[in-house]
Amino acid sequence: MIQQFIELGEGYGDVYELCELMKTNKHRISRTIIFTATEGEKKVASIAAVFNPVGESKFTPIYICREGIPYSAEKPSKRLEIFKETVNSLDQLLITLDVKHSSIYAEKDLYYQYLIGILRLYHYIPSLH
Structure with missing residues (x-):
């Protein structure tokens, strides 16, 4: 089994791309994470x-927008709000x-x-067998 991160950028366009990947592949989503x-x-x-x-593939893709989003509990970032709205609309559990x-x-x-560890x-994600 191959588990690999696929890095997108950190801007708004990249967050929208990740959200669109999630919407069009909602049947494949295993986890959503911050x-x-x-x-x-x-x-x-x-x-x-x-x-x-x-299918029979052993490849587990993990799409990520890495560390480009400011994080604050008091003033949430618009990019985080977009991601959270998408996660909620797909009835997924969001892990932080x-x-x-x-x-x-x-x-x-x-x-x-x-x-990955x-x-x-x-x-x-499953351990290697």
């Missing part, structure tokens, strides 16, 4: 959607996880391995 992280004084969010494999910021990893692939630990 990852929050702190770098210095700034708290940021990544939004992600985990899709089930297609506080994780380490990607800047502490030497390579982006190591960061994604860290996130967390998702497996909490059984949000």
Whole structure:
């Protein structure tokens, strides 16, 4: 089984693209997630959607808009609101996880391995068999 992050950008267009992927593939959505992280004084969010494999495929795509969204409980970002509205309209459970910021990893692939480890630990994605 291959579980891989597919990174979209962090702008409005990318959030709309992720939401459209979710709407057109709603039957494949496994999980929807907000990852929050702190770098210095700034708290940021990544939004992600985990899709089930297609047919006999062993590929689990995890689409993500990484760390480009400011995160604040007092004043929610419009991009987060758009994502949350889409998740609610699709009757999905939204999971929020506080994780380490990607800047502490030497390579982006190591960061994604860290996130995959967390998702497996909490059984949000299947472990490798």
